[in-house]
Amino acid sequence: xxxxxxxNNFYASCERVFCPSLVGKPVVxxxxxxxxxxxxxNEAKALGVAMGVPLFKIKELVxxxxxxxxxxxxELYGDMSSRIVSVLRRYAPEIEIYSIxxxxxxxxxxxxxxxxxxxxxxxxxxxxxxxxxxGLGDTKTLAKIANHKAxxxxxxxxxxxxxxxxxxVDLPVDKIWGIGSKLARRLRSVGILTALQLKxxxxxxxxxxxxxxxxRTHQELNGFRCFDxxxxxxxxNICCSRSFGxxxxxxxxLEAALSSYVSTAVRKMRAEGSVASGxxxxxxxxxxxxxxxxxxxxxxxxxxxxSNDLLTIAHEANRHLKRIFREGYAYKKVGVLLLGxxxxxxxxxxxxxxxxxxKKNGRIEIKVKRxxxxxxxxxxxxxxxxxxxxxxxxxxKKSNPYESPWHLRRERLSPQYTTRWEDLLLVx
DNA sequence: TCTGGGGTCCTAGGACCC
DNA sequence: TCTGGGGTCCTAGGACCC
Numbered sequence: 001x002x003x004x005x006x007x008n009n010f011y012a013s014c015e016r017v018f019c020p021s022l023v024g025k026p027v028v029x030x031x032x033x034x035x036x037x038x039x040x041x042n043e044a045k046a047l048g049v050a051m052g053v054p055l056f057k058i059k060e061l062v063x064x065x066x067x068x069x070x071x072x073x074x075e076l077y078g079d080m081s082s083r084i085v086s087v088l089r090r091y092a093p094e095i096e097i098y099s100i101x102x103x104x105x106x107x108x109x110x111x112x113x114x115x116x117x118x119x120x121x122x123x124x125x126x127x128x129x130x131x132x133x134x135g136l137g138d139t140k141t142l143a144k145i146a147n148h149k150a151x152x153x154x155x156x157x158x159x160x161x162x163x164x165x166x167x168x169v170d171l172p173v174d175k176i177w178g179i180g181s182k183l184a185r186r187l188r189s190v191g192i193l194t195a196l197q198l199k200x201x202x203x204x205x206x207x208x209x210x211x212x213x214x215x216r217t218h219q220e221l222n223g224f225r226c227f228d229x230x231x232x233x234x235x236x237n238i239c240c241s242r243s244f245g246x247x248x249x250x251x252x253x254l255e256a257a258l259s260s261y262v263s264t265a266v267r268k269m270r271a272e273g274s275v276a277s278g279x280x281x282x283x284x285x286x287x288x289x290x291x292x293x294x295x296x297x298x299x300x301x302x303x304x305x306x307s308n309d310l311l312t313i314a315h316e317a318n319r320h321l322k323r324i325f326r327e328g329y330a331y332k333k334v335g336v337l338l339l340g341x342x343x344x345x346x347x348x349x350x351x352x353x354x355x356x357x358x359k360k361n362g363r364i365e366i367k368v369k370r371x372x373x374x375x376x377x378x379x380x381x382x383x384x385x386x387x388x389x390x391x392x393x394x395x396x397k398k399s400n401p402y403e404s405p406w407h408l409r410r411e412r413l414s415p416q417y418t419t420r421w422e423d424l425l426l427v428x
Numbered sequence: 429t430c431t432g433g434g435g436t437c438c439t440a441g442g443a444c445c446c
Numbered sequence: 447t448c449t450g451g452g453g454t455c456c457t458a459g460g461a462c463c464c
Contacts, residue, residue, distance in 0.1 A: 031432035038432070038464095056430040072432085099435095099464045180462050213438065213461080239434055288431055300457095335433090409430095 010101035011039035017129035141220035162223035168196035241335020257406035277340035286332035
């Protein structure tokens, strides 16, 4: 049996834990730059606030209904997420963290799963303050469907079997995990509208319409596991990009933003102990602003040799940016991807690299000085915060973030209750 | 005025090999 | 008239997920 534990309205619930006066009120959490709604409390859903709607489109509703609006506080949500996982681990021989608010748990051979799930659910709630729902099924796909049903039950726990006709008969195909809008449209065109119809369709037909991907989903609906538990793998790619608070036209400002994103991406990569073999840089104008000239382009290339050296990568990124930058556009976004990630130490060294030395003990040492520099940067950042040491291209933090137009808008940010001493709540 | 960010997997097609 | 068969690797693009 597989359980899917999913936090209810996760970001909105996190805000509530430390601000109980929000309980019972409509709460929404916004995407970066305070752009779109990405989480809603039940009360906000009841008011008709749609997932992904831009804030400016619901401004009136926010005012008339007194909707509580928050910027994304990823420091808080990330920390709450790991607390929840640590509670789940007490119950779970095997757990796969699927996203910031969802985990799969393997419970093969455990009797009375429903009872255990209820227990687990109330402990998570008691210890972290976050409400979760638990879906149970023989496959991940069925556990997902069960979770869907669990969300609507007061008990918050539901089991879906391959024989649970009632769970499948009225479930539209696009609500199935792995079936998005495109595949759903193709299925509807051959008269398959519900999960039950898909389950009972022939493998050949499913294969023809949706390829091997949908065939796996089809198998899973019939109780055959196709998606196993993944071991946490180091990532293959790391991407860092942001939309700007305002439009940006100057190359220097794009360079500043890009080098800041490169720093973030390289920090993540180094934390995973990986090196990148290539990078890609992309820039976009504002696709929503039809009135202005549009331009989007990207440039990619291999690094001279696989590396996790900040200065090398920042330099390459900047070179790519210059290749694709065009004068006369109002840019909205820039980003960098680190590609072809592999564990450090396994990479092939360049044949004639002069910077490679062999030490007495036989270990190969690459660019010793640069390595020390990177370690020093990390050390400073870990003690004094990630903005304490920056590349020369990036302006130092200033009192008014809008002096550099690419900075994020985060006007409704709650405190980092659990990760910053200054933000700890005071109890009288 | 204002519309997010970060991933994975699969497939098709091109370039190349013998 | 008629032009093979089997591979690998890479990239771009599409589809999906949260």
